[in-house]
Amino acid sequence: MARVKFYLREGMLAPGRAVSATRAQYGEEHLHRLRLIRSLTTVAGLPLSRTRKILGILDAPEASVESMLGAAVAALSSDGDRTSGLTADRDAYPRSFAALEVLGEGYQPRMPALEQLENALAAVEEVGIPATPERLEVYGPHIRAIAEAELSGLPHDNSRAAVEYAVLGTALYEPVIAALRRLAHQTIANRDA
């Protein structure tokens, strides 16, 4: 209940219907919203600032599904006010732009994923396992095919549901993909043992 009061105070949850001076009634929609907040914070591990931003996007129903989706996916990985989706400066992300040339049309330079990619590429370079063109040519089509299949499941009748699906799917399938990759590694290592 302390959590609920906190979310109410923060404007993340709409007030219930007052039934007396000290009691309010909460309906199905409140429960759905509470579960969503919990999924984003506890399960996906997002900080409150990003959770609030994503809820704000869900509450702006005038936008198209696609623009909401872009903004919501951007909000997953950044607290900043930086406009998402903008084509980024080539000089600031040299590794990413070099990678994009190998990856082809399926990967456009969009923020903030481009910045994430730059940091990730710098880290593997630093430990001496750089993302060579050969490696990127393996990742590119497989990951692109996964992303296509994931977004083909997007509900089209309801933009709010579509954005919830995209945000939760993006954040919560990362651990699924990581676990499957490790399981495949262990299976291959064992086969070769």
Next chain:
Amino acid sequence: MARVKFYLREGMLAPGRAVSATRAQYGEEHLHRLRLIRSLTTVAGLPLSRTRKILGILDAPEASVESMLGAAVAALSSDGDRTSGLTADRDAYPRSFAALEVLGEGYQPRMPALEQLENALAAVEEVGIPATPERLEVYGPHIRAIAEAELSGLPHDNSRAAVEYAVLGTALYEPVIAALRRLAHQTIANRDA
């Protein structure tokens, strides 16, 4: 220097060659080890306990590359003493075993990736985007192909180098894969907008 003393005290770094009562000389091998510790802790974000465990595996040169690899990949995600690679209890990991039936032979039930998978599958189920067989049939072959290509780059002449490659590659390519997936999502959402 405080860090170096700490690693020496913890036995993670071998002592240098004493050149006087208060000074020691460190060579190329020490620098390599220091970079490795830094990659595991700072870049991959592993707790010290797991870093120490992985260093211990690297220091046991009698084992085969494959058994070292299995143990090292297991150490990445668990501090426990649980034997890695053991086939796990079906009842304790119901979602994972159901998923494995869909995924086929490329994914064997190995710990601890199986436990990671169970937790990840429970999380997506909870938010109403469960890993259906259709979804798993998309992930399975693509992730398996990525894992095969990654392990085909394993150095074969030196088991210590192979394990370093596998451990760093497993941990540090997760963010690369996540960033590429988000970039693909954003590209697709933008195309459809």
